[in-house]
Amino acid sequence: MSDLRDLYQELILDHTKHPRNFGKVEGATSQADGHNPLCGDRVRVFLRIENDVVTGISFEGSGCAISTASASMMTEGLKGKNIAEVRKLFHQFHELLTNDSGRLPDLDALGKLAVFSGVKEFPVRVKCATLAWHTMNAALDHQEQQVSTE
């Protein structure tokens, strides 16, 4: 567990200093805005979905270290996944941070994202860590609404 904690601090620092996929991805097909008033975090997530696959994902915004690092790592983790896989990862990540039933989510599937498991001990921070994910999920909903009206 202490290894995971070291890795957590290392990754948070790295992604806060050098956010990945920051800015608007070219050819975005959907986007959504998220706001966490508790902390003041704001994020906008862009998705480019082609044939059911996330071929591009990026984010903009400003917030605390955890919200920025979480958004950055999310974009890395979701690129190239299909929509079903993205939805599944969203649920697994959410479960990792909120589940208190003692049932562990699939850490292998989460990969590096598993380092956020420690955030569960700080309920106020959970909203920071999940903001980008909820926003991404909303962007996915927008996308599917657009598709279904065609």
Ligand code: ZN
């Ligand atoms: Zn925050």
